[in-house]
Amino acid sequence: MEKIRVGLIGCGGRQRVNINALLQMEDVEIAALAEPIEERRISAADATGAKRIYKNHTELLDKESKDSLDALFISVEPTAHDDMELRAIEMGIPFMVEKPMTLDLDLADKIAAGIRKKNLITAVGFQDRYLDLIQMMKEEIPRHKAGGIIRGSWIGGIPGVWWWQKKSTCGGQLVEQNIHLLDGLRYLFGEPLSVYAVNATGIVEPGVDASPEYDTDDYSICLFRFKNNFTASLASGCYCKGIQPHNGLLVILNDIILDYRLRNNLIIKTKNKTVDIMRGNDQTFDLDRAFIDAVKTGDRSLVRSPYEDALKSLKVGFAANRSMETGEVIYFEEEE
Ligand SMILES: NC(=O)c1ccc[n+]([C@@H]2O[C@H](COP(=O)([O-])OP(=O)(O)OC[C@H]3O[C@@H](n4cnc5c(N)ncnc54)[C@H](O)[C@@H]3O)[C@@H](O)[C@H]2O)c1
The missing domain is CATH 3.30.360.10 (Dihydrodipicolinate Reductase; domain 2)
Incomplete structure (x- = not known):
């Protein structure tokens, strides 16, 4: 079975819930992760078996590509989003991002425009x-x-x-x-x-x-x-x-x-x-599953909260x- 290769950005409290869901899916491999806090990084690496471990999203996105990752799960503090979504869009990697997707509405508009242009599959964590x-x-x-x-x-x-x-x-x-x-x-x-x-x-x-x-x-x-x-x-x-x-x-x-x-x-x-x-x-499992299935099949209708719709709630x-x-x-x- 072809596995969907997932990269994790952030390994805090909420991402652990996503990790638990992803670990139950036989067709998913957590291939890479990025987390600045060492203890969390090591414990997430142990829990997921991810082979490629980075200190932050910049390192991960510098080293990885669309050839090595099929999807990203982004779960960082609301003010830490920086350029991670814009870079993922540029690289053509679909992502699931936790709400609130940022506190910078100008950045969110740019991200939504980039997603539209690339027709990228996205999901937001409105479980x-x-x-x-x-x-x-x-x-x-x-x-x-x-x-x-x-x-x-x-x-x-x-x-x-x-x-x-x-x-x-x-x-x-x-x-x-x-x-x-x-x-x-x-x-x-x-x-x-x-x-x-x-x-x-x-x-x-x-x-x-x-x-x-x-x-x-x-x-x-x-x-x-x-x-x-x-x-x-x-x-x-x-x-x-x-x-x-x-x-x-x-x-x-x-x-x-x-x-x-x-x-x-x-x-x-x-x-x-x-x-x-x-x-x-288990609504988080079903959210994560819907996103993975959308990535697998290209059927974006499985996602009930794509970025652009979630942005309306944020606004x-x-x-x-x-x-x-x-x-x-x-x-x-x-x-x-
Ligand atoms: N969907 C839900 O029901 C739900 C539930 C809880 C939290 N959340 C959301 O999930 C997000 C994370 O919340 P949390 O409670 O896990 O916070 P947290 O502080 O426990 O975890 C965030 C993690 O992101 C890491 N991080 C920060 N910058 C990074 C970077 N550049 N690269 C990689 N990792 C980086 C931090 O070191 C931290 O470990 C928030 O937006 C929160 O609102 C969603």
């Missing part, structure tokens, strides 16, 4: 698009009268990675983490018409509850208007200590309620019936951040 529960919602919603309220939330504590503590290095919780639910809203309800957002700080004390550099939002709440009389609120919060509410999306239509509990279960309520469905698949996240700063409603241009 929830591959979740069976989200697919059930996507099929169920159009069967009912359009219009209603959606309440979304991702409220909890502060993730451990250093770069999460500063808004300038993570983009804020909405852009870094709750972008999953933001993207879910776009996936289920189409492009938003407008967003208004507020944020708050002062609950989390830097140096006490978080690192001394902590300056990101303790919480934010966005209000999105969509076509067809759908309106969604989306709350992000990282000020809770050891507790969290039910997070996810609550979709309230006139004859059905879809209560999606973040990556866990979906409670569907109608007048006479309530069903509770547990998550039945909506940044628009919400702008609304938090200015207090203004941001209106989006309607697509033809």
